[in-house]
Amino acid sequence: MDGLLILWQDTGLANFQWQQLVMIAVGCLLLYLAIVRQFEPLLLLPIGFGAILANIPNGGFNEPGGLLYYIYEVGIASGVFPLLIFLGVGALTDFGALIANPKTLLLGAAAQFGIFATLLGAVALNELPGFAFTLKEAASIAIIGGADGPTAIFLTSRLAPDLLGAIAVAAYSYMALVPIIQPPIMRALTNVEERKIRMVQLRVVSKREKILFPMLVLGLCVLFLPAASPLIGMFCLGNLFRESGVVERLSHTVQNELINIVTIFLGLGVGSKLSADKFLNLQTLGILVLGALAFAMGTAAGVLMAKLMNCVCQDKINPLIGSAGVSAVPMAARVSNKVGQEVDPHNFLLMHAMGPNVAGVLGSAVAAGVLLALLK
Template structure:
């Protein structure tokens, strides 16, 4: 009887549970706590955490590497229902029949092809473009400098990662965490360092969700109370034509400068052009809702599926987590410092708090700038002003990613 129980137990998944799996369940529980209890980016962290749990279970039919050898195409010539190799039918026609053998693989081997084939991140940018108003950036174009300054964290961490022993391609993938743009981090990592994709994606999305905790201390440290109370002039109204020209013009310029950023920039501007054209309401609603929502589920769980204990619990992962938070903090700081520098040479003051919104976490970073401004002055409204550098950060991070891809592909 006891032997029968032992034999039965050995056939279940319980016998395959390891210490590493238990640790990963704990990490997934922390992510779920942040998402569900604290409300930090639940649309991203819940799918990632759920995928991480699945990745650390002895599943079947979920993660089975696709074997290309199982996929075969056969062609043969048929005449009157009988195969006659190499001979046409009596009337001179040749009929070819394709026989397809099933390709074997698990559910997420196929869903994750959307990442490996670089489909999901650009399509999410389509939804981001459809959801984002570029008006504040157009009305105050100098905030482009704040978005550009925030990329300092990307490149500083790139060099730091390289000095710590990572390859140039891996260092670039780690550095892009500083842009606080999950889809861009995944897009770049998949191209340059797919072996680090899970750790980089989790770091990028985790820090995006922790923007309200990470950024405010840095913002308060680098600004005075007087600076935080600066009230900015109301933005002018931007016309429909300006928005359409901006979307098309930025796409053309960015693609000409950095062709490797085409997939991200092109889809971002397509989504925004659809939004601002005013004649594609159905397409805009689809991009803003069904498309981006479905893709977010697939992207999050696909990222979580890569968090297997044997690959995730490694010294390199800890380094990536630490370097990622440094990158994010530096990007926040350089945005604020750039705003202070601009105030030294401009007669029209900028509230330095909006400089922190130069990272790509749209619209959370802009919201944090607004909240911090209201802490100092309850009557100060910075949300729309902060959206300018926030949008600039999205564009800047995508361009930086394209530059790194073009420079380091094959390294």
């Protein structure tokens, strides 16, 4: 009988707490969104499964010696995995649209307004009972507005690691919901005539320009914001692999095998932070609400900046492409194109929107560097 009692006490049935069951249900919901609804499946699937593993009683996944423990400590707590993701994203990015129309850099910069506005909102939320965000935690929440998952994870792992699960899930969830969240904001801030604007054909960008551009970006980062150089540096290295044309094997590996492997481990590592004791609290609800507001304000700021630029620029800009400044490459650019074609099926905005879209990647990395430099 004693043996049976010991065996029973070691089963999941005897040790499950309702909080763990709730978080396993959350993990299953993420799997549903990834598999059935196909919302960011490359990350939501491993995150969801990681959440299930992290909440298995007596599983030991998050304890020293457990798989998820080492994945998190080696790859996320150190900041290595987000940097490797940036290396892969750089190799997948074509800066041609941004180089051809440098004005769109302003749209990417404007879309980061949501980050800094949400920082103030997170601090103000402390006036309500149940909330006690430190300035570092508020900065980590605010970066959700950049709609850039690796940047959010990188900054949060440095400033507020205890909030990593909630912030990562919010960041990737809102990225996945770009086609749902952005169009109503874009339509509300523009009229039909503005959405019909056809932009001037982009010029052809030379190979030399594409090679020099990442070096220029890195040089400016080193001179003015070294704190952002880990993200910007890896991004520029990946892009140089792509544009140099002399390391095709490296470029192919970074774009495929490396980024795929890191994505698996990154997702599992983030999922490991979705344990019941860290996720089920009032602060998590605040993070989700603030993240949505940050994303909405970033979208609106990009559109409004484009409208402002039309007051002074000779070549008109379709305000819809301003929404792509929140990053979420390339989904946000596709949404800009889709909303534009609702009123003019022959107006192709995709390549124009890629300018602010890749500028948004740089903008979110710069914003993270600014916050890191001020709060580290």
